[in-house]
Amino acid sequence: MSDTPFGFGLPPEEPENGDEGKKKDQQSGGGQGPANPFGFGRPGAGGLGGPGADNPLAAMFGSLNPADLGAAFQQLGQMLSYEGGPVNWDMAKQIARQTVSQGTPDGVKDASVGPAERSAVQEAVRLADLWLDDATSLPSGAGSAVAWSRAEWVEATLPAWKELVDPVAERVGAAMGDVLPEEMQAMAGPLIGMMRSMGGAMFGTQIGQAVGVLAGEVVGSTDIGLPLGPAGRAALLPLNIEAFGKDLGVPKDEVRLYLALREAAHQRLFAHVPWLRSHLFGAVDGYARGIKVDTAKLEDVVGQFDPQNPEQLQDALQQGMFQPEDTPEQKAALARLETALALVEGWVDAVVHAAAKPRLSSADALRETLRRRRATGGPAEQTFATLIGLELRPRRLRDASRLWASLTDARGVDGRDALWAHPDMLPTATDLDDPDGFVHREQLDFSELDKMLGEAAGGLGEKPNLKKGDAGADAKDDDAKGDGTE
DSSP: OOSSGGGTTOOOOOOTTHHHHHHHHHHTTTOSSTTOTTOOOOTTSSGGGSTTOOOHHHHHHTTOOHHHHHHHHHHHHHHHHOOSSSSOHHHHHHHHHHHHHHOOTTSOOOOOOOHHHHHHHHHHHHHHHHHHTTTOSSOOOOSEEEEOOHHHHHHHHHHHHHHHHHHHHHHHHHHHHHTSOHHHHTTTHHHHHHHHHHHHHHHHHHHHHHHHHHHTTOSBSOTTSSOOSOTTEEEEOHHHHHHHTTTSOSOHHHHHHHHHHHHHHHHHHHHHOTTHHHHHHHHHHHHHHTEEEOHHHHHHHHHTOOTTOTHHHHHHHHHOOEEEOOSHHHHHHHHHHHHHHHHHHHHHHHHHHHHHTTTOTTHHHHHHHHHHHHHHOOHHHHHHHHHHSOOOSOTTHHHHHHHHHHHHHHHHHHHHHGGGGOGGGSOOHHHHHOHHHHHTSOOOOHHHHHHHHHHHHHTTTSOOOOOTTSHHHHHHHHHHHHHTOO
C-alpha cells in the first residue's frame, strides 16, 4: 500500500542541475525555494518545521511544492465534505486510476488496446465458444467480446465492488458512532459526521488501491469467480495476458485461447443460471452481516484521532478491524460462500479442460498454473481479506472439479448441467467430501416440481371439475346427503 496517502508527504522534485543542485538545496535547508513556498522546514529539519516548532502544517505540507499543496488541500476537502454512502467511491475510482497509471512492480505501464489486439481477443472468444459447445449444454452467454486496458477494467468493475464492499463499510460507519458514550453522541454530532466522512474516504482509498493493484493482475472480468463486468460481455486484458504467459514457454495464441475459454465458460454459466449472481452476492452479503467490528481497536483509534494525522484511520484499516462472529450462523454463511465459489470455479475448470485437452497441447500446464494462481491469490486479494474479512478464493477448487468430472462420466453433460436448474440441487460442502455418494444419489427433478406448484397455484379458487366415480365426487355426494340436499 502507498505510504503517501492522499498526496501528503510527497518527495520534492529533483533539481534540474543534478548533484550540484542537490547540495545547494541541502545547504539552504529547503528554505524559500519553489519546493517550499511558505518557508516551512521539512519534518526533522531546522526552522519553522524543525523539532519543537509549533507548526502543525509544516509536518503535513512542508515538503510540497505549490501544485502538490493545492492537490493535498483539494483531497482533504473531498474527505471532509463527502456525504454519500459508507465508501467514498469517487475517491476509490480516482485512487484506482492513479495506481493503474503508476504501472506494475515489474515496470509495465498501462496502455490503450490496439485494433490488432481487439481483433485477436474477439477471434479467441469466438473460437472458445465453438469449442465449449461440445463440453456443456449451456449455450453461449457472451453477446460481445471486448479487450480492455487496465483502466477500462477499473471503470467497468467498480459497480460490482460497490455491491461487495458497501455492506461491511456500512457496519464500520455505524460502529464509529457507537464507540462514543450515548450521552456524548448528541453533543459530538459534527465530530461523528467528520469521522464517518473520514472513514468513507479511507475505505475508498484502500479499496481504490486494491482495485488498482488487482487491475494489474487479472486477465478477464471473472478471475475471482464473480461476474464483475457487465452482463453478456466477455472481456480479456491483452497486456496482462502477455505478462501471465511470459515465462510459461507456451505460445501466446494458446495462452489467449485458454483464458478465453475460461471467460466464455463463466459467461455461459452466469447468463443461463439466472439465480446464480444474486446467490453469490447474497452469500457475500450474508457473511458480511455476521462480521463484527473490533470495537476495542476502533475505540483506541477514535480516542487518539488527530485531524492533523488522517493516516491513522488508514493504518487501522490496513491492520484489519473485522472479526467473523464465531456462531453457527456465521460458519454456515462462510461455508455457503466458499462452496458456491468452489462449485463455480470447479465447473469452469472441468468444462474448460474437457474442451481444451483434445485441442491444446499446453492444456494441462495452463490448467495447473491457473489452479495455483487461484489458490495462492495476490497482494490485492489479501488487501480485500483485510478490509472485508473475506478471501474471495475457492478453497476447494480441486474437490469441486473432480466432482463435476465424475458427474459428467456418470450422467453425461446434460445431466451434469441440469443441476444448475435450482440452488437446492447443487452439491453441498458435505458432498465435496463424498463425491461418489452425491454422484450416485437420486436427484429430485425440481423443474417438474416447479411446474406442479405453478399449476396448483393457478387452480386455486376454481371449482374442481369432478366426475361421478371420482373420490372427490363421491365425497361431495356424501356431504350433500348428510345435509339433506340433492
